[in-house]
Amino acid sequence: GENVEQHPSTLSVQEGDSAVIKCTYSDSASNYFPWYKQELGKRPQLIIDIRSNVGEKKDQRIAVTLNKTAKHFSLHITETQPEDSAVYFCAAGGGSYIPTFGRGTSLIVHP
Amino acid sequence: GAGVSQSPSNKVTEKGKDVELRCDPISGHTALYWYRQSLGQGLEFLIYFQGNSAPDKSGLPSDRFSAERTGGSVSTLTIQRTQQEDSAVYLCASSSLPTVYEQYFGPGTRLTVT
Numbered sequence: 268g269e270n271v272e273q274h275p276s277t278l279s280v281q282e283g284d285s286a287v288i289k290c291t292y293s294d295s296a297s298n299y300f301p302w303y304k305q306e307l308g309k310r311p312q313l314i315i316d317i318r319s320n321v322g323e324k325k326d327q328r329i330a331v332t333l334n335k336t337a338k339h340f341s342l343h344i345t346e347t348q349p350e351d352s353a354v355y356f357c358a359a360g361g362g363s364y365i366p367t368f369g370r371g372t373s374l375i376v377h378p
Numbered sequence: 379g380a381g382v383s384q385s386p387s388n389k390v391t392e393k394g395k396d397v398e399l400r401c402d403p404i405s406g407h408t409a410l411y412w413y414r415q416s417l418g419q420g421l422e423f424l425i426y427f428q429g430n431s432a433p434d435k436s437g438l439p440s441d442r443f444s445a446e447r448t449g450g451s452v453s454t455l456t457i458q459r460t461q462q463e464d465s466a467v468y469l470c471a472s473s474s475l476p477t478v479y480e481q482y483f484g485p486g487t488r489l490t491v492t
Contacts, residue, residue, distance in 0.1 A: 310483040370420040
């Protein structure tokens, strides 16, 4: 089955800095890679996703890049703000209808 | 429109008791997932329903766990003879074809087994 590794587990940045979270996957059949943001005590929410037919996707301050050859994808957040503080989960799917999630990255943005 | 809802939001139960957790997916969403999230951990897949197909139960941790989905809508996750290690947040998510992976999560049920 699919295996998703996510790093780092914790990321601390100053407001205005960029943050990068990386995930690797094992199943070459995976073709869908979403990212979820979970604020403390709240539900995970989809913030951006990418499919295997593109290498990069942007939405304002967030972007995701995908390298299918190396089987890794990354979330990039620019100009971080305190409200970006949350746990971010990556996931991979496509080999089945059940996505496999990474263990999460706790992002802390210091004002 | 209305999002995914779950009830109860919190449940405290004694070890050995049975509990039922409910999920109301977004209307029209054919896919429904249950996950378990322990404190500080990721999302552990439990069970997947798609339309009228047989559910994928491959993530259920033991035979004490079961789930039903009636009429292709509401789902109930049942845990029998609860154990302390069952304490976690149970999340439900739904999605619609063809973007089957755009999952919309409910607020979760926090289960505490004493």
